[in-house]
Amino acid sequence: MRKSTLKIAPLGLILSFAIASGQETDSLSVKNAVKAATKNDVGIKTVTNSKEENNRNVMLNAANNTSPRDVNIGLPSTVGGITILENDLPVVYFFWPELPNKTWRQSVGLERTGLLKMDQLANTMGDLGFAVNSYSQTGTKDFKLNAKFTTSTFGWLQGDVNVSGPISKNGWTYTAGAFLNYDPSTYKLGFARNVDETNIFRAGATKYFKDDKGKISFLYKYAESYGVNNYALFQYGENGKVTELENFKIGRDSYVVNDGMFKMKDILSGMDYWGKVSGDDNRNTSHNFDILGNYLLDNGWNFKFSTRAHFANARMANIVPLSIINADPSAGYTIASTGQAYSGLVGTQLALHTPKTPVTNIAGRFSLNKQIGDHNLTVGVLEQYYHVDKFTSNRSFFFQTVGAQPQRLIGPGTDADGFYGYNLGGEYHSGTENKISVYGTDEWKVTDDLNLSYGLHLRHHSIDGEFSLTPKTVGFSFTDPSQFNQINKNFFQISGSLNATYNISKNFGVIANFLYTEENRRLESYSQAFDPNTDKIKSPLGAFGVFWNTDYIQLISQATYLKKNNNLDRYNLVNPSNTTQSQNVTVYYDIQTIGWTTDFVLKPFKGFNLHYLLTFQNPVYEKFNFNAFGTDYDYDDNNVLGVAKVLMEIDPSYSIEKWRFWASFRYFSKQYANLTNALYFAPRWETFGGVSYTVNKNINLGATVINFLNQRGASGTINGAELITDASPYYGRLLTGTYIMPLTGQLSVNFNF
Template sequence: MPFFAVAQQTEKPVPADTSRVKKTKAPAKEEENRNVMLNAASNTGPREVNIGLPSNVGGITILENDMPVVHFFWPELPTTSWRQSNSLGKVGLLKLGEVAITQGDLGYAVNSYARKGTAKTELLGSLSTNQFGWLKGDITLSGPLKNNWFYTAGVYENFDPSTYDMKFARYVDKTQIYRAGLTKLFNNNKGEVSLFYKYSSSASLTNYSVFRYQEGGVAQELSNFRIGRDSYFLNSGTIRFKDILTGEYMDKNLGSDATSSTHTIDLVGNYALNDSWKLNFNARYHATKATLFYAIPLGTVSQSSADNFTYSDGSRYTGDVQSVMGMYSPNVPTHTLMSRVEIVKKTDKHNWRIGLTESYYNVNKFTSNRSFYYQEVAANPAQLYRSGATDGSNTDDAGFYNYNIAGEYHNGYENKVAAFFSDDWTVSDKLTVTYGLNLKYNKVKGDYYEQQRSPGIVLGDLQTTNFDKNYFNKAFDINAVYKITPKFGLLAEAMYTEQSGRLENYSGALDPMVRVSKSPYGSFGIYLNSDKFSLVSAVNYLTRDNVQTRLNLVNPTNSSQAQAATVYYGIRTIGWTTDIVTSPFKNFDLHYLITLQDPVYRNYTFSAFGNDYNYNGKSVLEISKVLMEIDPSYTMNKWRFWASLRSYSQQFANLTNVLYFKSRWETFAGAAFALNKHYDFGLTVVNPLNQRGAKGTISGAELITDPSPYYNSILTGSYIRPFTIEATVNFKF
């Protein structure tokens, strides 16, 4: 399974908030100074906020109306039914402690709330485009009805060709989201209730880049392939699969068979029980037909005519060859019922909160069909056929081989019931403490196939194995601020979370022997406030054990051989973060953030291709040890000018740490102009320095130990977006 990372739109960056550390009544529940709306890889969702862990271990959860957008991101990515839009009244970033208390999870969370009906009729809209033909329309209408009833309706349409041209489809991301809602205010003014409906249809593809890897972590462009500007998808876009349950062959096209659709109904409300007690309640029904469709490059090898590679017309091919894995999960039905109920009470010294959450999640026969094929190394590559090999890597008449090696299946349900408690306690004029606890019962029940995924396997002919697991997970957080002087003080936090098994753990062969993953976290630091300067500096320590992953491995001695391996491992990271917000002169603001960290693997051992591997002490993939963010902005009359610069030090690109990408900058800049109260205009430049290069992991290189054969070799990976200018007009009536 590939790692999950989400990305968000770029036209409305979150500005730095100089008041963050001045809210001393209690530690803030939201992280103020992070531009989560700016993503260098995509414009479809929020970027990851680094905590020293990979995104699939401690990434960002997306919440809407205080509930997760999806119960679990596999097989339904949150961005299939959630995008930053005018139909959302508020978007923020919840801190680690708040996520631990309310969700029992590790990581930050983007929290958003559906826009409710308004007392006066309002029309909010925006239109966006760029030089590559991106078109996005986003409009919301809200207003009053009668008898304290109000309405809202919204349409979001995104048609994004990205920065490269595919031969089989126009758009890389095609997403439509339609919303409608009704709000009723109670006659006694003690509360309100809202009913929201949302329908979404979304199809997104993930492109890769091919490049020549040079010593020093340099990704050098090929003469026939521009990083970020050329497509590395098979030029036909069509991949043949063998249904892992029925054995039927099916030809699926990346341009027309990658759509997921969802229906969501939310009930949201609050009611004042008396002068000091308040009830908040949320409920959701979410149904989806989720589709996952990927073409993942594995290894590249230089071939000769003796390897018998040909084009479809039979003509000989003797250049570089790319092996690719196709992965297809078609229209997986999932159903989710969620609820959250809490009562809050405020006093002079306390802000109490007691709540319950439940999430029932049913998956009806998730399958991930796999097939492998070859393509030439070029922009919009042609498919290649192979014969004469003795290792089982010959293609069939359609040009594919090794159907359903590493194929996946699971079926069943999860049910999570949790109770949580928190209190914001003003102990004295100098000391404030927030503390909380989450206790969660998690049941996982269903069936899976224990059989190894041999080439061409048909699971539907075999017997399933049932499983029924029960877990009890704990999470807590305590966060304190102590004011030594009115402008200077100490910060401290202790947090602990546990995560247990999921249905997804049973996708592979054999019993996964799920273990509870435990994550203790500690932080200690200082803060300093003045009229024009605020600083927070803290040292952090975080570990997580029993992280399960499934590796899609390539034999380092034969790139045509692939194997899946289930691995449990741990991670330890130590970091020091300093966050500064300053306004040195009128109309100018500057945010600066620097993080020094050292994340490493622990207990990372497994066997593959007859060999044992041990990666204990190796640096964690894709995580830089030095991070910087610089966010200046200047306001002048009706204009606002801003920039966002992020520096990432060297990142390791394979598990043995012998391959890496050199340090890089991700840069953004923009301007906004408020014409009048009805119109404003925005311009965002992504990658204004037009840096070229790759990032992420190097496909198919997980096991190699000697980097020298890879120098000047052709490899594949992900990349940052090339120079892009995005223009937006916003209107309000």
């Protein structure tokens, strides 16, 4: 299992890193170069900030209902991509073990949501990628009620409400809200109704200062959430095509063991215990306290502040398929629940569990902003403190039948309950990280034709904690304090960007962009039994292109180069010579990608809007080599897993009177599904469509269809097949992998008073 959460694919939308301006517009900023994603169709509110782009379908996720969509930057998951910010601070300091969607969801409890561009994330956070930038609904001077109810053809129930208004005449106001999500997804588990259960409650008070000087808000948020991952079972064929089985419908059937149970050995105490992938063994809870606001100083500087104390108890439970073998009657498998002899297809599963792990994050951002002549200046300080108390990842393996709602098996090498390999490759780390940064940005209108935007971020990053170099062999648990090793690291990191736009004519111009970020290892990098390479991780990005803006078309086209060195990834590899053997391997590698993106919005007549995006790219691995099962592997110049070389997005919409009709078509060329590039998935389309109707100024109805072409193929990677070099023996074999949601209808009702 690779540590990833919000899956990031290629560099198709890198163009929003650019700021392209014309004489009559401050910036193109791509907010006018993509389809409008309004609250009527995808449930997000828009912003009008040149540092954000508001017209991208960030919330249209083809894999699930819980996370933002993929935003493409040419890197695979875990090495770049989406950061989720709330009130200018990350909703979680690091996604492992607390996933962002366990404490944050798109909600009417958010005043606005947009997509922060890559240069702004580099300048203000020092990080690489895009960011969903959201702001909590604070108290309002007038009564305001927002509510939304969502359901689907599979029984999804989501209720979302927020109310705000005045408390007194001296400027005090209130806000309160609740988000309740009960999502069975599109398949039936054998042990629970819901694949995702999330409850978020908000409350707060806001004080408005006199003479419109600003405001200060005191906000509280409580969240609890669990989620269950599913995988598809399919038959792999030539040309990357997959065939759905008669007895297993992709996206409609569950490949999670039918009781949802797992057995573990606690890596700290050595005690055996049972757990379940739904409910309390997988439930994350958190308390969030925010103080934020702004104050306009007498000298014209706007002082903005946002502080947070975040306390969580993180838990995670996952079951990941590794391989499928065919066992004859002499192999000795029996069904665990009945003792009945079993022969046929057997699935090898890896269970991972992180018990209750306290997590603390204290963060604050303080900035000053002022327009001085032709300069829009911002200077700020960012502080992030993080503590995780004794993170562990306990592990075990088991066998199960192959089919919908499979049964656990007892087999060769298992204990009486059907489990084996306890804590092989288990993880542990504990300690503190601290990041203190200073940064500055400037948007400078040099002349009527030339605009510069630039920024610099300086950061000190320290790590203080403990890990263990003791190999995590089968049955391992900590019995001796000397097994712990200390960590004490200090790093200095620089990030920043420089963007330039030049108008050759009133409507046509050129853009040039450069972005650079640095980082070093995090505390999480020490969770395995080795001292990780702490060399600096550098990510330079450069782009050059043109833009063209008229009343009917807004177009941008540019070429981009991106490189990231010293990436670290962990793989649970299966021996291609013996599929019952697995090994956890850590790999360091570089990634390089070049691409060309063209993006335009066409408005040929009133009410009609067409957004089109086309990207060509070639992301490849460099210095990618390791040893597994006594064999040396070298994958230099191999194509990056799960990243398409050609991307296309077509987003038409039409509005007439109270109606709005829209669609979104996304094309992905073939995507490699294993490290050797021998296995791949055929090209695919992801499709969305919908209609919304404004009943009156207070009520809006919306209907959305996901995957209306009803594609049933797989995507992502193929579990257990990372080292396969010859695809032909796999033709006709049953494999497992991730997939897009099947045909799903959703209905929503929005209330705004």
